[in-house]
Amino acid sequence: MKIKAQMAMVMNLDKCLACHTCTIPCKNAWTTPAGSEYIWFNNVETKPGIGYPKQWENQERYHGGWTVKNGKPELRAGGKMKKFLSLFAQPDLPDIKDYYEPWNYNYRYLTTAPDSKVQPAVGPRSAITGEPMKVEWGPNWEDDLAGANVTGLEDVNFRGMEAKAYLQYKSVFMFHLPRICEHCLHPACVASCPSGALYKRDEDGIVLADQSRCRSWRMCMTACPYKKVYLNWKTHRSEKCIFCYPRIEAGEPTLCAQSCPGRIRYVGVMLYDADKVREAAACADPAKVYEAQLSVFVDPNDPEMEKQALADGIPYQFVDAAKRSPIHKLVSKWRLALPLHPEFRTLPMVWYIPPLSPLVAGGVAAASDLDNMRIPLRYLANLLAAGDETPVREALHKLMAMRAFIREERFAKNAAAGQTGNEPGTQDDFAADPFVADNVGQPDAATDGLAALGLTPADARAMYRLLAIARFEDRFVVPTVRREIGGGDLQTFKGCAGFPEEIS
Amino acid sequence: MDLLLFGVYPYVCLTLFTAGLIFRYVATPGEWNARSSNLFAKKSLVAGSFLFHYAIIFTFFGHVVGLLVPVALLRMADFAGQVHFEVATMCGRILAPCVFAGAGILLLRRLCNRNVWASTVPMDIVVLVFILLQACTGGYQDFTAHEDVLPIIGAWARGIVTCQPDPALMRGVPWFMQMHVICGLAIFAMVPFSRLVHFFSLPLTWFARPFIVYRRRYDNA
Numbered sequence: 182m183k184i185k186a187q188m189a190m191v192m193n194l195d196k197c198l199a200c201h202t203c204t205i206p207c208k209n210a211w212t213t214p215a216g217s218e219y220i221w222f223n224n225v226e227t228k229p230g231i232g233y234p235k236q237w238e239n240q241e242r243y244h245g246g247w248t249v250k251n252g253k254p255e256l257r258a259g260g261k262m263k264k265f266l267s268l269f270a271q272p273d274l275p276d277i278k279d280y281y282e283p284w285n286y287n288y289r290y291l292t293t294a295p296d297s298k299v300q301p302a303v304g305p306r307s308a309i310t311g312e313p314m315k316v317e318w319g320p321n322w323e324d325d326l327a328g329a330n331v332t333g334l335e336d337v338n339f340r341g342m343e344a345k346a347y348l349q350y351k352s353v354f355m356f357h358l359p360r361i362c363e364h365c366l367h368p369a370c371v372a373s374c375p376s377g378a379l380y381k382r383d384e385d386g387i388v389l390a391d392q393s394r395c396r397s398w399r400m401c402m403t404a405c406p407y408k409k410v411y412l413n414w415k416t417h418r419s420e421k422c423i424f425c426y427p428r429i430e431a432g433e434p435t436l437c438a439q440s441c442p443g444r445i446r447y448v449g450v451m452l453y454d455a456d457k458v459r460e461a462a463a464c465a466d467p468a469k470v471y472e473a474q475l476s477v478f479v480d481p482n483d484p485e486m487e488k489q490a491l492a493d494g495i496p497y498q499f500v501d502a503a504k505r506s507p508i509h510k511l512v513s514k515w516r517l518a519l520p521l522h523p524e525f526r527t528l529p530m531v532w533y534i535p536p537l538s539p540l541v542a543g544g545v546a547a548a549s550d551l552d553n554m555r556i557p558l559r560y561l562a563n564l565l566a567a568g569d570e571t572p573v574r575e576a577l578h579k580l581m582a583m584r585a586f587i588r589e590e591r592f593a594k595n596a597a598a599g600q601t602g603n604e605p606g607t608q609d610d611f612a613a614d615p616f617v618a619d620n621v622g623q624p625d626a627a628t629d630g631l632a633a634l635g636l637t638p639a640d641a642r643a644m645y646r647l648l649a650i651a652r653f654e655d656r657f658v659v660p661t662v663r664r665e666i667g668g669g670d671l672q673t674f675k676g677c678a679g680f681p682e683e684i685s
Numbered sequence: 686m687d688l689l690l691f692g693v694y695p696y697v698c699l700t701l702f703t704a705g706l707i708f709r710y711v712a713t714p715g716e717w718n719a720r721s722s723n724l725f726a727k728k729s730l731v732a733g734s735f736l737f738h739y740a741i742i743f744t745f746f747g748h749v750v751g752l753l754v755p756v757a758l759l760r761m762a763d764f765a766g767q768v769h770f771e772v773a774t775m776c777g778r779i780l781a782p783c784v785f786a787g788a789g790i791l792l793l794r795r796l797c798n799r800n801v802w803a804s805t806v807p808m809d810i811v812v813l814v815f816i817l818l819q820a821c822t823g824g825y826q827d828f829t830a831h832e833d834v835l836p837i838i839g840a841w842a843r844g845i846v847t848c849q850p851d852p853a854l855m856r857g858v859p860w861f862m863q864m865h866v867i868c869g870l871a872i873f874a875m876v877p878f879s880r881l882v883h884f885f886s887l888p889l890t891w892f893a894r895p896f897i898v899y900r901r902r903y904d905n906a
């Protein structure tokens with residue numbers, strides 16, 4: 182057993198509003214230089230849809246991620262020898278057209294144009310060549326289902342479903358999927374880099390691309406099943422999400438997480454057993470990879486594990502943060518969050534709480550009526566559980582039960598305070614901690630509903646607090662790094678871990 | 686003239702080659718790469734790059750055997766004189782057109798695809814043009830010349846690398862082979878200043894290392 186720490190993220194899809202606020206600070210901070218225009222470390226997609234780059238989830242097309250061969254994980258694109266002999270060109274690499282050709286407008290012309298009878302107009306110009314171009318795809322082309330009646334047919338998450346039926350106006354559904362690099366436990370990008378330029382930081386698991394070692398073999402781009410490594414076309418080196426490590430080291434959440442007005446993002450530490458990673462990735466049945474990955478994590482609240490973690494050199498700050506980690510609660514304790522496409526076997530570390538949705542006509546308004554949700558369960562299962570509906574069903578059930586319980590409790594409390602049952606809580610109610618009313622009679626039915634799912638009222642309150650109130654200090658539990666460890670100032674080391682030196 | 690071209694110039698090129706490589710590696714390690722353009726034009730790269738690289742790598746080994754291995758050794762292996770000439774010519778007849786076609790495709794896509802063109806630096810073009818020239822002059826020898834000048838050039842090349850240059854040897858060599866030698870040396874000189882540095886980074890260590898790489902923070906080594 183070898184315990185390592187991993188920075189991880191959970192996103193609560195129930196609350197993402199696709200405002201793209203996350204994308205903006207990320208783009209501005211990390212990917213504005215020439216050559217990186219088309220690179221979005223964070224992007225938000227509308228589902229159903231094929232996303233950015235087109236069909237990134239379709240591994241029949243891109244051959245990303247891992248398969249299992251003779252009981253061992255093997256890169257889907259082939260073994261080392263095969264890849265080595267095809268270093269010269271990568272037929273599986275997405276084309277710039279699959280991402281999109283970045284463009285710009287000559288805004289200055291709008292203010293400097295000479296007087297004329299017609300309004301000045303500017304057309305899109307390629308950010309690569311500077312020539313006028315036709316805009317045909319973008320990092321958020323299918324915004325709120327734009328064109329999804331056509332592109333949606335190619336969405337692999339409709340596996341085993343009648344895609345056509347769900348793309349009809351009357352039964353259509355949608356939700357948003359914000360994506361960053363998954364900072365996987367078993368990253369295919371790292372494995373496939375022949376020069377060893379990509380690596381996982383030992384201390385916090387953040388996956389970085391070393392700019393001074395990248396030789397432009399661009400294997401990582403093909404290997405990453407989430408298509409979250411990009412080649413800067415000007416420097417010809419790989420760039421990828423750095424999990425805002427300079428901020429993380431200072432105890433701050435990532436830019437995308439901090440800026441999110443929907444407060445859907447959680448950042449925290451997970452402890453895991455590095456010796457079990459390969460075994461989990463070698464799980465042959467795609468639908469079992471999720472459970473296998475769960476078994477890799479260790480419980481930081483178990484005193485034995487705590488001792489082991491400290492013995493393995495994890496700083497106390499990290500162990501402490503792991504104990505208070507919102508990620509640990511959402512992923513392991515309550516199992517509300519699920520990994521994105523676990524069947525890719527990279528053991529991703531950005532997890533998603535599946536979204537609830539209104540019931541379609543004909544559904545019964547009961548907590549158990551998940552099959553009549555507008556967003557089909559099957560679709561979510563294909564996205565978050567390799568097609569296995571059980572974990573998705575359980576997570577959604579828990580969310581519904583938590584809601585029912587909190588509602589009952591609030592009604593009971595209001596009734597006790599002499600208000601009619603269905604009045605919403607007053608402003609004061611929200612400001613004060615709503616859960617101090619111990620003398621209120623327990624809402625029995627709702628408590629039973631929780632118990633059936635293995636939750637206690639205390640769990641439900643904690644879930645409510647974390648998911649609905651979502652205070653800053655609850656969402657983000659990030660340990661600071663002690664400067665004396667390895668020492669050194671961030672500016673100096675920018676060049677070795679993420680950025681080309683000339684930017685710093 | 687001979688002294689300049691076949692006595693001094695080779696050393697100038699080789700000096701540029703070695704000193705340049707060291708300088709480049711120390712000064713701009715971050716720019717030491719293959720400058721992939723895979724993202725912009727995939728089909729033409731798959732066609733051109735595979736053809737070109739496999740052909741050029743075989744050609745490279747052919748040249749090493751033909752030029753640098755002492756004749757005595759080749760004799761021991763019964764691989765000298767007429768046999769050597771015929772094998773070399775036959776290989777050349779296959780490889781030269783492949784290199785030419787491959788590099789031709791690579792050059793065309795560089796000139797025709799507007800995105801590839803936008804990410805091209807002049808050196809990319811110069812390199813490809815010289816490689817095409819090499820394929821032409823080398824191929825010309827293979828297809829037309831019946832006279833075996835290879836032992837002479839071999840002797841001259843071994844003279845160069847053993848620091849006993851004999852420029853006079855090259856006097857009797859036909860013009861296209863003289864050009865072949867001159868262009869070839871120019872390519873050597875270009876290596877440090879172009880994307881050609883990439884073949885020194887042949888990632889063999891990949892086979893020895895585990896799939897997942899962990900590195901400690903600020904571990905620069």
Ligand code: HEM
Nearest residue numbers: 268269398719720721722723734738741742791812884887
């Ligand atoms: C030793 C093994 C070699 C490997 C693994 C290798 C690999 C590569 C790779 C990955 C590229 C970039 C292709 C792309 O994505 O655009 C490339 C380009 C190139 N290589 Fe090599 N190479 C090798 C040897 C050579 C040799 C011996 C030469 C010739 C002297 C050569 C000349 C070139 C040239 C001219 C290009 C540029 C092609 C273009 O203009 O697009 N390579 N090589």
Ligand code: SF4
Nearest residue numbers: 198200201203441443
């Ligand atoms: S900022 Fe938050 S709510 Fe807005 S798109 Fe990003 S993840 Fe969704």
Ligand code: SF4
Nearest residue numbers: 362363365369370405
């Ligand atoms: S998601 Fe990130 S860590 Fe995982 S394979 Fe892709 S680039 Fe690597």
